Amino acid sequence: xxxxxxxxxxxDPRYDAAGLxxxxxxxxxxxxxxxxxxxxxxxxxxxxxxxxxxxWSRSRAALWKKGETSGNMLRVVEMRIDCDQDCVWLIVEPAxxxxxxxxxxxxxxxxxxDGLERIE
Amino acid sequence: xxxxxxxxxxxDPRYDAAGLxxxxxxxxxxxxxxxxxxxxxxxxxxxxxxxxxxxWSRSRAALWKKGETSGNMLRVVEMRIDCDQDCVWLIVEPAxxxxxxxxxxxxxxxxxxDGLERIE
Numbered sequence: 001x002x003x004x005x006x007x008x009x010x011x012d013p014r015y016d017a018a019g020l021x022x023x024x025x026x027x028x029x030x031x032x033x034x035x036x037x038x039x040x041x042x043x044x045x046x047x048x049x050x051x052x053x054x055x056w057s058r059s060r061a062a063l064w065k066k067g068e069t070s071g072n073m074l075r076v077v078e079m080r081i082d083c084d085q086d087c088v089w090l091i092v093e094p095a096x097x098x099x100x101x102x103x104x105x106x107x108x109x110x111x112x113x114d115g116l117e118r119i120e
Numbered sequence: 121x122x123x124x125x126x127x128x129x130x131x132d133p134r135y136d137a138a139g140l141x142x143x144x145x146x147x148x149x150x151x152x153x154x155x156x157x158x159x160x161x162x163x164x165x166x167x168x169x170x171x172x173x174x175x176w177s178r179s180r181a182a183l184w185k186k187g188e189t190s191g192n193m194l195r196v197v198e199m200r201i202d203c204d205q206d207c208v209w210l211i212v213e214p215a216x217x218x219x220x221x222x223x224x225x226x227x228x229x230x231x232x233x234d235g236l237e238r239i240e
Contacts, residue, residue: 007221009229009236022156024144031151033200036142036207048231080153081236082226083219087156089227099203101127106202107209109129111168116129116201 006083013044014086020056022087027094027105028077034098035106037066039088051076053090072096126203133164134206140176142207147214147225148197154218155226157184159208171196173210192216 005012013021020038027034037055039047043063046054053074057064067073074092081088099106109116125132133141140158147154159167163174163183173194177184187193194212201208219226229236 009238011231011235022142024153024156026146026151026153031146033144033146033153033209036144036202048233079231080227080239081229081231082156083221083223083228084226087226088231089153101203103203106204106207107200108203109201111131111199111201111208113168115131118129119200 005085012085014084015041016086023055023090024087025053025074025090025092025098028091032105033107034094047076053092067095072098125205132205134204135161136206143175143210144207145173145194145210145212145218148211152225153227154214167196173212187215192218
């Protein structure tokens with residue numbers, strides 16, 4: 001089943017009950033998944049306007065311009081949205097590590113049958 | 121700030137209030153983002169055991185073996201987890217289109233200043 005939101009060309013984001021979209025961030029050069037975060041309408045608008053990734057921090061309940069303190073901003077090369085418009089894909093050029101642990105990507109551990117294995 | 125969950129090698133998924141993890145699915149061959157879905161503990165366990173992607177359908181409130189009706193299963197080549205262990209990354213070999221619209225990826229529209237633009 002599809003409807004206008006699924007296949008049409010009108011931007012009609014479907015925010016969840018908390019007013020958020022999921023945002024998936026990949027590296028423009030390597031294609032690597034860097035991080036997953038959330039955006040409220042304000043963060044989404046600021047990201048579109050400035051071409052720098054802005055999120056909504058659920059833990060701090062505050063607007064979060066990625067890299068504002070660390071300097072590791074994410075410049076948005078392209079933004080896409082999924083079929084039901086509740087998730088955006090940011091293809092970015094990162095200025096530095098995306099993860100707060102200092103790793104390039106937040107996904108630096110592989111899930112194995114026994115637990116986790118560090119990748120880099 | 122980091123803790124054991126952030127940097128350690130113990131698998132300790134952090135399910136949200138609804139008992140779900142976010143699952144990001146990319147294509148092993150192309151690197152393309154295919155879809156974003158959710159997993160409860162059962163779907164996560166089945167995915168690890170069978171190496172076929174299982175999700176929790178929030179709209180149907182049911183376990184969802186991807187491709188069970190369409191045949192478009194997702195074979196998991198590798199699974200990673202992010203720093204706070206609330207999101208998993210599935211790197212897969214898709215048997216067919218990942219999107220219910222028939223598109224290869226759910227992210228077939230670009231966000232432009234004016235609205236959306238179809239990519240393929």
